[in-house]
Every structure is written in C-alpha cells, then in structure tokens.
Amino acid sequence: GIQVEQSPPDLILQEGANSTLRCNFSDSVNNLQWFHQNPWGQLINLFYIPSGTKQNGRLSATTVATERYSLLYISSSQTTDSGVYFCAVLGAGANSKLTFGKGITLSVRP
Amino acid sequence: DVKVTQSSRYLVKRTGEKVFLECVQDMDHENMFWYRQDPGLGLRLIYFSYDVKMKEKGDIPEGYSVSREKKERFSLILESASTNQTSMYLCASSFGPESAWGISYEQYFGPGTRLTVT
Numbered sequence: 293g294i295q296v297e298q299s300p301p302d303l304i305l306q307e308g309a310n311s312t313l314r315c316n317f318s319d320s321v322n323n324l325q326w327f328h329q330n331p332w333g334q335l336i337n338l339f340y341i342p343s344g345t346k347q348n349g350r351l352s353a354t355t356v357a358t359e360r361y362s363l364l365y366i367s368s369s370q371t372t373d374s375g376v377y378f379c380a381v382l383g384a385g386a387n388s389k390l391t392f393g394k395g396i397t398l399s400v401r402p
Numbered sequence: 403d404v405k406v407t408q409s410s411r412y413l414v415k416r417t418g419e420k421v422f423l424e425c426v427q428d429m430d431h432e433n434m435f436w437y438r439q440d441p442g443l444g445l446r447l448i449y450f451s452y453d454v455k456m457k458e459k460g461d462i463p464e465g466y467s468v469s470r471e472k473k474e475r476f477s478l479i480l481e482s483a484s485t486n487q488t489s490m491y492l493c494a495s496s497f498g499p500e501s502a503w504g505i506s507y508e509q510y511f512g513p514g515t516r517l518t519v520t
C-alpha cells in the first residue's frame with residue numbers, strides 16, 4: 293500500500309517563530325488532508341489539498357502531486373498550535389483507504 | 403459546519419463486557435468510519451460503511467463488529483472487551499459515491515472516545 297512519511301517527527305518552537313512540516317508519499321493520490329490533533333485528542337481538519345496551494349490565516353499548505361510531497365507552513369506560531377499534525381492520503385488505485393502518517397509533534401513555548 | 407459526535411469521551415469497562423461506541427453525524431454523509439489510535443501505531447481503520455446496512459472491514463476488524471441502521475449513526479461493538487482493546491477510538495464521516503472504493507472526499511472526525519478495559 294501507499295507509504296506516508298512525515299518530518300521532522302518532533303519540533304520545538306518559540307512563540308512567534310515560523311515552521312514547515314513535510315509529508316512525503318510513495319504513490320499517486322486522490323486525496324490529501326492535514327489535521328491537527330489537539331491535546332484532548334480531537335482531530336481538526338486543516339486542509340483538504342490533493343494538489344495546489346491553500347491558505348487559512350497563519351496556516352498554508354502546498355501539495356506538489358507530481359513530486360509526491362506536501363508542506364504545511366505555520367507562521368507566527370502560538371502556544372495553541374501545539375499538538376500533533378497528521379498528513380493523510382488516499383491512494384489513486386482501487387481499494388484505497390485513507391492512510392495516515394505517524395504525525396509531527398509540535399511544541400510551541402511561550 | 404460538519405458535526406460528528408461520539409457518545410462518550412471516556413469509558414471504563416471490564417474484560418468480557420460487551421461495549422457499544424456510538425457515532426452520529428449531522429451532514430447527511432454517506433460514508434462513516436471507525437479508527438483506533440495507539441501510541442507508536444498511529445491511526446488504523448477498523449471498519450467503514452458507505453451506506454445504511456453496508457459495512458466493509460478495514461485493517462484491523464478482529465474483535466469488533468459494526469452496525470449502521472440509520473444513515474446518521476454508526477456503532478462500533480466490542481463483543482467481549484479485552485485489555486488489548488484499550489485505546490482511543492475515533493469516528494469519521496465523509497460524502498462519497500455509493501461504491502466503497504475510490505472515496506476521495508474530505509473526512510471529518512469526532513472528538514474521540516478513550517476506552518480503558520480493565
């Protein structure tokens with residue numbers, strides 16, 4: 293099945309700093325989503341972005357499907373950005389299921 | 403806004419008990435999913451459903467069953483709970499075609515249920 297790798301596994305930032313989170317995937321995809329899991333375990337949808345670039349406030353994401361990667365940018369980070377960020381993809385082949393990466397744990401310090 | 407709710411945030415059950423986890427979505431989504439999340443193993447798909455009374459096994463269906471009698475509700479059943487089923491359970495839903503495969507719509511998740519089996 294499709295492989296999803298996220299990097300770096302852990303990230304510590306000072307409040308106000310910018311960061312880039314990366315998601316690599318091993319095959320063509322029909323769907324790519326970025327989620328933020330808050331400390332209570334809720335998965336919050338950030339972006340649905342199988343290709344192209346989107347922005348939502350301080351967050352933006354870019355997926356380059358032909359090169360099989362996606363980037364999530366966080367600017368002017370805040371302590372509430374802390375948590376785990378997941379990338380999940382749906383492969384383009386038949387019988388595909390959403391496959392999650394292992395996540396990136398972000399800690400933003402005041 | 404899409405809303406997916408789960409019946410309990412925290413649940414403690416004893417080994418051998420029958421456990422029901424309920425999930426309800428209010429967006430008329432065709433597809434519903436149950437995942438479990440464990441440290442070091444990430445999110446793994448247990449079962450999903452693409453229509454009422456339809457179900458498909460995910461990656462780890464053993465020890466679980468599901469029920470979807472109404473479009474908005476998807477239940478996960480642990481027939482005889484065991485300690486290795488202690489986990490965080492997450493429900494999700496999405497729009498979709500009638501076919502189970504080639505689903506490409508955005509999935510929305512509920513708040514999760516932390517189940518402890520003692």
